Amino acid sequence: MNPLSLPVLRLIGDGRLHSGETIARQLGVSRGTVWNALRDVNALGVTVHRVPGRGYQLVEPIHWLDAREVGQQLARAGVPLEVQVLDCVASTNTELLARAAQGASHGLVLAAEVQTAGRGRAGRPWYAVLGGSLTFSLLWRFDHGVGALGGLSLAVGLATARALEALGARGIELKWPNDLMHRGRKLAGILVEVQGDALGPTATVIGIGLNIRVPTELAVRAGQPVADLASIMDGRPDRNRLLAAILIELNSALERFAQEGFAPRRAEWDAMHAYRDRPVRVVLPDGRAWEGVACGVGENGELILDTVHGRYRFSAGEVSLRPAVEAGGGR
Template structure:
């Protein structure tokens, strides 16, 4: 069986299991014209993607909790008429990587086109770190954008996207999120989401952007503890079950709205919005760059998106690079 047809079978199995009820292997086999052994093999493959599937003798299989699959037709129902398309993948290496490869191959992608996936096998965060994204437990979202002013005009862009995510979660879900410079979204002092922006183009010419956002939706604590090395939280913990298709449409719309404003006004228009949500504002912090460590008080960001830290009576500015910001305990 080819990889594509194998996935088609597994998606159909998930369609049956999505209500969280038990289904016997023999009944599932009858629906798909497969043996019980084949059904068991497919279930094992789904478990390897991070799905929590119970197998009980005499009852069959069921998911630990009901599951909603991403669906481009459902997402479209939540979109406005002028929204760019949203493409849905089941499993991919990285949604950012997929869009970057398409751009590098010369494909012309609509401004604002978004790509989402149920699971990533090689999701990435800053500094090349892995981003944990098991099947249907997180939202792996990437969007294409273009800046006519070139790469230099993109300074502060990850902060703008952080504001876009924060305002969506505040307005649509009433969540009091915080932003950690330069690309993390926090809730209740724990990491909820991250942003990764990749650029392709000339410093003074048209620049192609791929904006990646990963949001924890419903992680399994047992599996997450093996893969995440910091305190984390997910949306389902605080909201209960939510519609990921609606979340995708809202995320695309919020990012497009904020990017359009960024093109017109630059980061200065977002400075106050970011600082208002700054996780460590007016608190002692430690900024690490390689072997260099700067300790001081965080004063938020300036009008260009530079991090401002007061250390030994002087305010210093920091931007980009391999920087890590932490609270100073």
């Protein structure tokens, strides 16, 4: 990405027409440099109209993230999290893991306007749109070891779903172990990564990617059905309000998780389970597949699967879940 792309987009982000000469003067560059900065911004999911002799105009205005605005909303709710907004980073999770190793404080949040190498589960890429996505990571330090964090991604998913429902999103479901869905389409993904010892303490980085407005070309690149908040709510939500609402709910959920674990949230999660009582296929990392009926989750967040050979449990992070045409036996 051209290093001047975001500065130029910030200047024209209101959706009004801006002359190339004015933009160039504000940035102290040539008009040709401005043209080059905007040449490939469609890769970011935005469209700029070039009006000969008059200038540039964004088809849709960009509502930029504002750390100060989010921080004020958190302060009013008594939530002591620190929010930083980065213009461009490879991955908020990768950056925050590096900072955690260097002693970054508990409760640090990194949100990004652009990720060049966003990551989902199992190393899959996460695609985002400038102004049309919300991607952020939260550092949470636990006294517990890794073994005590079973069900954490499920608790995070549930908290995120609660926040979205409070803002007016309806019909959200949870796909084990780390996705939010709407009518069979992916709305958000969660990536939890942990540093620390088996007995603790641990530094946990919780990354969330949420679709707000997904253009057709990005939906095709995603390689799976995707949903966005703009299509399931009345209008596109304010990203700063959205980020603050999710962080407020997450802060409360993680404080409870540190004291109680996942078990008290089990029934609530099951009530939103996208594949509850449906035939599914569980694929293990080694390629083996098990088929059966998903009948809920355990107290530590493990998936419970009924097969023709009996009941089995699969731990979060070790399997993927896919709909099956018919339930069958494990193999």
